[in-house]
Amino acid sequence: MNAQLTPALSHDELDAFWMPFTANRQFKAQPRMLARAQGMHYWTDDGREVLDGVAGLWCVNAGHARREITEAVTKQLGTMEFAPTFQMGHPIAFELANRLADLAPPGMDRIFFTNSGSESVDTALKIAIAYHRARGAGQRTRLIGREKGYHGVGFGGMSVGGMVNNRKTFGASMVPGVDHLPHTLDIEHNAFTRGLPQWGAHLANELERLIALHDASTIAAVIVEPISGSAGVILPPVGYLKRLREICDKHEIVLIFDEVITGFGRVGKPFASLAFDVTPDLMTTAKGLTNGSIPMGAVFAQRKIYDAFMQGPENSIELFHGYTYSAHPVACAAALATLDIYAKEGLLTRAASLAGEWENAVHSMRGLPHVIDVRNCGLIGAVELEPRAGKPGARAFEVFLKCFERGVMVRQTGDVIAMSPPLIIESKQIAKLVETLSSVIRDTA
Numbered sequence: 001m002n003a004q005l006t007p008a009l010s011h012d013e014l015d016a017f018w019m020p021f022t023a024n025r026q027f028k029a030q031p032r033m034l035a036r037a038q039g040m041h042y043w044t045d046d047g048r049e050v051l052d053g054v055a056g057l058w059c060v061n062a063g064h065a066r067r068e069i070t071e072a073v074t075k076q077l078g079t080m081e082f083a084p085t086f087q088m089g090h091p092i093a094f095e096l097a098n099r100l101a102d103l104a105p106p107g108m109d110r111i112f113f114t115n116s117g118s119e120s121v122d123t124a125l126k127i128a129i130a131y132h133r134a135r136g137a138g139q140r141t142r143l144i145g146r147e148k149g150y151h152g153v154g155f156g157g158m159s160v161g162g163m164v165n166n167r168k169t170f171g172a173s174m175v176p177g178v179d180h181l182p183h184t185l186d187i188e189h190n191a192f193t194r195g196l197p198q199w200g201a202h203l204a205n206e207l208e209r210l211i212a213l214h215d216a217s218t219i220a221a222v223i224v225e226p227i228s229g230s231a232g233v234i235l236p237p238v239g240y241l242k243r244l245r246e247i248c249d250k251h252e253i254v255l256i257f258d259e260v261i262t263g264f265g266r267v268g269k270p271f272a273s274l275a276f277d278v279t280p281d282l283m284t285t286a287k288g289l290t291n292g293s294i295p296m297g298a299v300f301a302q303r304k305i306y307d308a309f310m311q312g313p314e315n316s317i318e319l320f321h322g323y324t325y326s327a328h329p330v331a332c333a334a335a336l337a338t339l340d341i342y343a344k345e346g347l348l349t350r351a352a353s354l355a356g357e358w359e360n361a362v363h364s365m366r367g368l369p370h371v372i373d374v375r376n377c378g379l380i381g382a383v384e385l386e387p388r389a390g391k392p393g394a395r396a397f398e399v400f401l402k403c404f405e406r407g408v409m410v411r412q413t414g415d416v417i418a419m420s421p422p423l424i425i426e427s428k429q430i431a432k433l434v435e436t437l438s439s440v441i442r443d444t445a
């Protein structure tokens, strides 16, 4: 038991909160409590400083407790805490959509607001299916995801996702008519590649195989993360995303990039699609949109997709979809303040200037005990450890715990340790992150 637990909270009081994606009993026996955050750091409830190596959960891109966001949110709460966006509007929703359209990849200037990555994904899948129907191809309902993909936890996102633990429990309740591309992780060919691997672009051709199986006329959309985060940082081989784009174009399939973690500067451009120079038809975002401060997501759509809906009688609702909190005014205020910070501090391109130093730092872990791969892109890094026999994930979980004890927060998924620090990180903090992780790996059998 952790004797230092906040006096106000007894261990019994830990039971009511059913924690997400957490080993509840293990956590509640030995809680790890964060109490405060500022800049690059968290502080635990017993006052220990912890360097944030994962930007919260890949979302706090401008660092913690930004005064400008607090002020914007406070002001908006005092002015108008809520306003509906069904058949009504409020100005900052339109202002934010315009600001996002200015940042967006070419032509992706129609923005639908949600409250999370999961909602953005389900929204994008529904838009893709409805788009085909609007253009007279209503038989196109099939969705193609990818093995090891993560697209949140809604029924749509879970179904196109490809992480077995997120799927197996829900068996037959998956959305029907979904198929999956193979993932692109191949340690045998690509171990310790710096940046994007050269081997593997041909894996995109598997889409042609699925099209031959199902026929293009049944397929609405393909959804992939430009870089998979949750499955342990899986990078697109050079040329892979371009090839997917070509095949989708050839067969009139909507291409969706899920940029929930890659959006808002993670890979050195505002979006990965800009960094990799491949433009999708729909793009899902959340997380960094508000610097993690207030829940919000956004789906970016090519204008041709939006325009396909804008037909029929002018008094008819074109898309029967939306959330009470779509474009919530407080979230809009937080997002606008966040975009101001990103612009003022050049954060949406800062990862590009740090990428070389970051790459050298994370690849310095090559050669440490049990390290079987190191992967990096922009300000994303991953170290893959050899699993303990019969105990997948155990070694990496121990590494995660020890890092936390030594004042560094990383993320563990399977046998991968992932890092995605706030984009404000400085050289000495990169060094501390990697030195701490290295020393823990050395000390972990």
Ligand code: PXG
Pocket: 057, 058, 116, 117, 118, 119, 121, 150, 151, 152, 153, 225, 229, 230, 231, 258, 259, 260, 261, 286, 287, 411, 413
């Ligand atoms: N798509 C992608 C690509 C994501 O990474 C979601 C959708 C869902 O977003 P919401 O806001 O509904 O959680 C995500 C979420 C991790 C980790 O450590 C990643 C996510 C969430 C929690 C942990 O890899 N990504």
